Amino acid sequence: MTIKETTVHESQVHSPRLRAALYLRKSRADLEAEARGDGETLAKHHRALCELAGQHDVEIRRAYQEIASGEHILERPQMQQLLHDVSNGLYDLVLCMDLDRLGRGNLIDQGVIQETFKRSGTRIVTPRKIYDLRDELDEEWTEFESFLARRELKLITRRMQRGREQSVKAGRSISKRPPYGYLRTDELKLIPDPQTAPVVKWIYALASNSLGPSAIAERLRAMALPSPSGNALWSPSTVRFILLNPVYRGALVWGRVRSHKVREMERARYHRVVMEPDAWIVREENHEPIVDCATWERVNNESKRPPTCASANNKKKIHPLAGLIFCATCKRAMVRQPVKNRPHNALRCATKGCPTRSARYELVLHAVQRALSDQFRGVAITPNPEQTEFTAVSDSLAHVIARTRQAREEQLKRICEMYEQGVYTRTQFQARYDEVAEQLRQANESLEALKQERNETNHKTNRAKSALNARARCEPSHLFLSCKGDDLRALLIKSVRRIEYTRTLNDTGGECPRLNVELLF
Numbered sequence: 001m002t003i004k005e006t007t008v009h010e011s012q013v014h015s016p017r018l019r020a021a022l023y024l025r026k027s028r029a030d031l032e033a034e035a036r037g038d039g040e041t042l043a044k045h046h047r048a049l050c051e052l053a054g055q056h057d058v059e060i061r062r063a064y065q066e067i068a069s070g071e072h073i074l075e076r077p078q079m080q081q082l083l084h085d086v087s088n089g090l091y092d093l094v095l096c097m098d099l100d101r102l103g104r105g106n107l108i109d110q111g112v113i114q115e116t117f118k119r120s121g122t123r124i125v126t127p128r129k130i131y132d133l134r135d136e137l138d139e140e141w142t143e144f145e146s147f148l149a150r151r152e153l154k155l156i157t158r159r160m161q162r163g164r165e166q167s168v169k170a171g172r173s174i175s176k177r178p179p180y181g182y183l184r185t186d187e188l189k190l191i192p193d194p195q196t197a198p199v200v201k202w203i204y205a206l207a208s209n210s211l212g213p214s215a216i217a218e219r220l221r222a223m224a225l226p227s228p229s230g231n232a233l234w235s236p237s238t239v240r241f242i243l244l245n246p247v248y249r250g251a252l253v254w255g256r257v258r259s260h261k262v263r264e265m266e267r268a269r270y271h272r273v274v275m276e277p278d279a280w281i282v283r284e285e286n287h288e289p290i291v292d293c294a295t296w297e298r299v300n301n302e303s304k305r306p307p308t309c310a311s312a313n314n315k316k317k318i319h320p321l322a323g324l325i326f327c328a329t330c331k332r333a334m335v336r337q338p339v340k341n342r343p344h345n346a347l348r349c350a351t352k353g354c355p356t357r358s359a360r361y362e363l364v365l366h367a368v369q370r371a372l373s374d375q376f377r378g379v380a381i382t383p384n385p386e387q388t389e390f391t392a393v394s395d396s397l398a399h400v401i402a403r404t405r406q407a408r409e410e411q412l413k414r415i416c417e418m419y420e421q422g423v424y425t426r427t428q429f430q431a432r433y434d435e436v437a438e439q440l441r442q443a444n445e446s447l448e449a450l451k452q453e454r455n456e457t458n459h460k461t462n463r464a465k466s467a468l469n470a471r472a473r474c475e476p477s478h479l480f481l482s483c484k485g486d487d488l489r490a491l492l493i494k495s496v497r498r499i500e501y502t503r504t505l506n507d508t509g510g511e512c513p514r515l516n517v518e519l520l521f
């Protein structure tokens with residue numbers, strides 16, 4: 001079949017030779033062939049198409065040569081230009097090696113290409129066949145071929161995905177670039193990069209010293225160290241990405257980040273989304289780590305704290321037991337930590353090697369609430385419906401403190417009596433007296449502080465009404481059970497001096513540890 005035999009285009013009347021454009025693009029198969037040493041594909045195709053143009057005696061006005069290898073029109077600037085020119089009627093023919101060089105992306109792309117060629121009456125010439133999309137038969141044929149091309153593309157994509165997974169499972173790094181801090185051997189193995197690995201080490205060291213990603217990025221920028229992308233623009237997210245990457249503890253990970261295509265104006269942009277860890281393919285102990293496992297875990301436990309809370313109100317959320325509960329063995333304050341893949345938190349001793357076992361934080365908190373509630377059982381104050389929640393708390397506490405103060409005063413009197421009777425030695429008396437006198441002093445102080453606080457609160461008129469019921473208001477015992485969050489924290493700070501936590505390895509007494517709650521008064 002020759003072009004002269006097909007329907008004569010109107011423009012032919014004025015121009016003796018048909019105007020043609022070449023469209024050149026590498027397919028995936030070409031890239032693979034080149035890798036095998038099959039030579040430059042595009043140059044080869046260019047020669048073939050020029051020959052084809054010679055056979056049909058057409059004039060080549062322009063060659064569109066795609067450098068990008070994207071499947072979609074959005075990713076191919078030359079294709080966009082070609083479509084634009086075709087729709088402006090610049091060409092009678094477009095020469096390409098195969099129909100699927102034009103497009104084998106999705107249906108929408110397919111439709112755009114077909115519509116553009118159909119409307120302008122531009123024919124597509126391949127070494128095999130000439131397509132005139134105005135001809136119904138050709139159109140059907142084109143649709144069928146592109147349908148096949150799309151199907152094939154899907155199969156290729158799926159095969160490639162499987163191949164990637166297998167590579168990772170075999171320990172080969174197949175990302176576009178090796179991760180920052182590493183070099184890649186020809187066998188696709190990762191080895192620490194003497195240039196950048198120390199930077200990664202330093203980032204982790206800074207993070208271990210409780211520096212956040214923003215502060216670390218600032219230090220890196222100040223030192224003008226090149227960032228993973230090659231410039232000196234270290235951003236907090238770059239730092240966070242490095243801190244969260246298991247590759248530095250020696251694990252090879254695939255599928256941590258997926259790129260989603262976003263259409264923005266004329267260009268395709270990629271949106272990076274960090275996937276859930278259960279979607280990752282991880283191969284531990286794959287290569288030489290840059291940071292040791294313990295450091296990696298510690299840094300990651302710290303950076304996993306919800307950053308939104310801190311940045312949203314710029315105030316760290318303090319849990320009700322913070323700084324109040326201590327390990328009975330090493331006397332260090334216990335810390336609350338989220339538990340991986342579990343809805344609850346853990347309360348653990350921060351000392352390395354301490355035999356104290358951790359427990360569920362929520363369980364301990366509830367035990368503390370119950371213990372306090374028991375201590376305050378039977379104490380009641382006169383209800384006052386006008387009171388705000390806050391003054392209700394203060395009042396109940398004031399009541400309890402006043403009662404404790406009375407007991408301490410009586411105790412002091414007794415200690416003096418016993419000393420006079422010769423029951424205590426001078427040193428015993430002094431120690432005992434000092435102890436109780438200190439408790440009395442603190443009770444007085446607390447009482448004074450509460451009074452002051454209450455006066456201040458009374459001045460604030462528009463305080464939120466209490467959500468607690470009347471019974472809880474006047475009975476502190478209930479208050480300890482019903483309060484939550486900040487209110488509970490305020491209540492604990494005012495009433496608890498310290499809580500000692502005991503749970504050793506041979507402790508088989510159920511899930512809950514032994515707690516020794518020491519009151520402030």
Ligand SMILES: [Zn+2]
Nearest residue numbers: 327330349354
């Ligand atoms: Zn401990």
